[in-house]
Amino acid sequence: REKPVNGLISEIESVLNVDQLAILLESFPIKLRTDLWEILSDETQQNVFIVMKNESRQLLLDVLDDAQCFPLLTKLDAFNLLELSESLNDRFIDYAVSNMTAKQRSLYKKSCDYDLSEVGHWQNFTELQIPQRLKLSAVKKVCAKSLPAFTDVAYIVDDNALLVGEIAINGIFNATDQQQYLTAINQHVEFIDSNNNISEAAEKLINSGKSALPVVDDNGCLTGRLDLPTAYRYKEQIIETQLIQSAGLVEEEDLFSSVWLSSKNRAVWLGINLVTAFLASWFIGLFEATIQQVVALAVLMPVVASMGGISGSQTITLIIRGLALGQITEANKRDIIVKELKVGAINGLLWAIVIGVITYLWFDTFLLSLTIFIAILGNIVIASLSGVWVPWVLSRFKIDPALSGSVVLTTVTDIFGFIVFLGLGSLLLL
Template sequence: MSFEKLPFFIEMLNDNIENQSALADIVTELENSLSFEQIAVLLEAFPIPLRKLIWQLINQEVQQQVFIEMRNESRQLILNASEDEQCFPLFEKLDADELLDLSENLSDRFVDYAVSKMTDKQRALFKKAQEFSNDEVGHWQSFDDIQIPQRLKTSAIKKILSNSLPPLTEVFYVTQHDAKLIGEVAIAKLIVMQDDTPISTVMNRDYEVLLTTDNIYSAAEKVIISGKSALPVVDLTGCLTGRLDLQQAHTIREEQKDIQLFKSSGMIEEEDLFSNIWISSKNRAVWLGVNLVTAFLASWFIGLFEGTLQQVVALAVLMPVVASMGGISGSQTLTLIIRGLALGQITDANQKAIVLKELKVGCINGLLWAAIIAGITYLWFENPLLSLAIYIAILGNIIIASLSGVWVPWLLTKLKIDPALSGAVILTTVTDIFGFITFLGLGALFLT
């Protein structure tokens, strides 16, 4: 899906944020011009107060569809910024598939409300899907398959299929009286069949199925490479329970890529551009702590050469700590910004707010980890001036790394260079140079 229209609307909304009438007109225009997914991505480009203001101007029916398309943390930010009474309409008339996409990170009061507003059929389907874990096909299957009993005549089947069909439907599934799947028939073949022709003569009995207990990511790949618009899902007894279609399979594959990309930098895959500063700091601090352990391990090995390095041993031993802490902090910001640039969420209008947010995150993590590292350094070398030098160097390097994580991909994009390919290399160079110059400079000043 193209996101090239997003920068235009982001600029328009920012320019008219104080003009309620103009803002309402722009919101109406974007509702008519953008898909629900595009609107969801656009909203992420605004700080929470402005996002809430724009959200309140969106038509209520559009709100629900946009809410479904949002990522988990973005949904939570909307819910946290609104009263419950304003949120409940978002959960009315949801079907089982839609609520399953939302329920994992929703509070019980919203899930219970959504279930209470479902039809009996959808409520039963939702309960059935809840029997499976999040990484199983049964949890994510859709229930819009066309299931036809074997006993029906061709004329009756044509009458059933004359109604509107679910999207991505090219076959119907033939079942026995106990819902056991026995074959599939292409709708294109059915159309040209005589009314008295037995279904069994055109039924395909050699078909691929997915089990409800299959891994969802492996199953999604099977659907994508199958050449079909969907694959049927059966339970362990062979009874048809639903299907997994091509659109859902591609969505699952993209989500997996996002998860892997964010986790490679020690971040949660759902982090919003303007997520809470403390939450962002906490999410990234865990990975910084893991990185600290490996950095000190490398420093310990360098310390084995203390007799050779003599007077400069302490500085040499601690240099990898300074470099690695800046590198990992910068890469976390870099990952988030590259995604925002790719989706068109970041423009000149919101750049300042993003820089400010990342500066605050860098300061919080810088103060925390600089203090921890300085304390460990003092226990190790019993030198307060050395501890002070590394405290200042770590604090400065994490702040510079956070800011560089915004500016490096931004400048590379302006120069028409792909930041995903070269951003990490440039960022590492910047943090290494700054970290080493600061630490060694302070070391020379304090210790010689």
Template sequence: MSLELLPQYIEKVDELLAADLPVNELISEIEHNLLPEHMAILLEAFPLKSRLIIWQQLSSEYQQNIFLEMKNESRQMLLDSMDDDSCLPLFDKLDANSLLELTEHLSDRFIEYAISQMTVKQRSHFKKAQDYSESEAGHWQSFDENKIPEKLKVSAAKKICAKNRAPLSEVIYIIDTESKLLGEIAINRLLTLNDETLLTDVIYQEVQYLEATKDIEEAADAVILSGKSALPIIDENGCLTGRLDLDSAYQYKEQLKDNQLFQSAGLSDEEDLFSSVWLSSKNRAIWLGINLLTAFLASWFIGLFEETLQQVVALAVLMPVVASMGGISGSQTLTLIIRGLALGQITDANRQAIVKKELKVGAINGILWATVIGIITFYWFANPLLSVTICIAILGNILIASLSGVWVPWLLNKFNIDPALSGAVILTTVTDIFGFIAFLGCGTLLLL
């Protein structure tokens, strides 16, 4: 239900901020009604200046919960904009799993502070998880497993389960004095047993488990296909170290799917809607460069038939470069906007700000790659006017692609057409048509 309130809250907050009115009462209402993960989405729908105003109105406990739900780039933008005294409370009393999710993108001073604020038990869990690489199941295990020594009676096991039962638990694990996994007992079965029965007399020993060094993707699949809510994780000595539950497995699979979607467009799934222009430009420039190589390869093959073409052979050879650069630039923006629409982050209120940001990114990458392509064209054909022609066409097409990447999915969404299915087709058509008109039009004016 709270997610349904998100778009209207974004609009209300934006209206108050635009009118320079206080937002504290509205933020209190939002804090009461939105889950932390939804509040993180709301914050990411605003430029940094507005985001900080909203952030300052939130309670410290709620701030920490939101911080854990943010994308890495959004967290870093927040940390960079505040002094250490304001940042440190965000790392108070974190558990091992929460800190593990943050460590890759945190500076050492924050990690060291977070570790110093942990309990001894959580510090031990964190150290244990750090013994494994990020590709191994042991790095991502949770340490809330239900484990009970084999020598106890059923009555003691019942008390322990009632007091310390972890989420998504359907079994308890039985261990020996060295913490080696001996077997498991279903909690439903445990409740029906006589209190005086020894656990060793009733444990089920054929346990499906995961080795801590197992690839995390394979481990997640194993949990999902197991039919159980979690699988125990053991180390090389057979000792129980933790478990991987269904929630974590599905989260990993969803994250993997998002990564693949954004990587296909040359983006990071962690990119913030309002990340810095230079950072966005850098992230996308690499993939534009890779795309340029494939575009010139296509042009080289067309150039093999140069002798059979007439006066405008150079224009025909270079046409795929113009179309391809516009297409990849537009698809990057398109992917980012589709995600924002799906999460309810993009509204009438912030659309113009997003358009301005994307145009700036397009201008930077347009100038960069128009220059690179112009130089290559000059050395290839030794024609300065042809180089100017393609520079103008590349810059114009990337700018149009950036603009179309925002407006095409927005308009499709307004007409209740799924932009994820049809957006790429329409955007490619727009960039191809504009690219060819700009290139051939400039060529006609400057070369003929």
């Protein structure tokens, strides 16, 4: 029974790359996942371990004993360990560090000084450095020996590792004498400071049209480079994290995370939501007497709430994108509000008429129809305005609007909608 399984596994290992293997593993429940894991070759285990999701890696470390865990950590370089360090406990990190070469260890220690939001944490150390004192023939030999991926230029450094220039790879091979070589060196290098914010640095690199930018420390010394795959992976991770967190999930929840962990993670968001739901209920409760006499108001409440919610979420989606791109400022805020007000008025009027007519046909009461007409018009307009000011205010208080914007917005439109609808109902229908 062993044979065909082994054949199958070596087949899988040859067909799938490590990223695909990680995704495959994550689509198995824990028990099966561990079985599959154990028949992978040691080398594949080491490689897949690096690219797994944080939570999947944790799940794996939890079920494996130490003798199985340690081999996974023997081949990590500084860049890999930095990526994993969040999800490994100190025992494992110490082990991985002790197994590094002296050079990787010192690179790791240096990068650890940087915060997760700083470029220094994300740099890699595969850049091509050329000492300034090297002669052209020696430089050519260095480049001919090996060029790391994503290397369009080599960086020239002086004896103190100071970044003094860069030269295109073809410039090196094109030069026939020392003079030509020196002329081809560009001394105005576009670089990134290792203390820069990683989001801004990633944007800068992507906009530069280059495949990597050099990273320098406070003294102007070259410490590494930020490459395009890292910049894009960082951006993707941010978008993914926002998506997951805006549903009240914890970053990178695994399809088969333990039931208790999943329940705990999700309970928090349900609790926050419960507070806002009871708030809406409390406002409805103020109109108990009215509802008792005009039950149609209770019947139509979902229509008022949901039309407001949708209008608001359409506006907030545009505004959140605009804020993320830095397109929304004090200067154009007024124009944006005026535009959303107009759009809200047009759609408010349209749907207030439609809903008013349907309500009249259903309940045959003109005043009820008038009540919902006004409530829908008002709620859609208010929702469009709130779609602008809610994310604006949240971002002023340094709260990510992509995360909590829609909860706040729905609370506002629900409560406003219910007050207008039930309040008007009390005035007109009692």
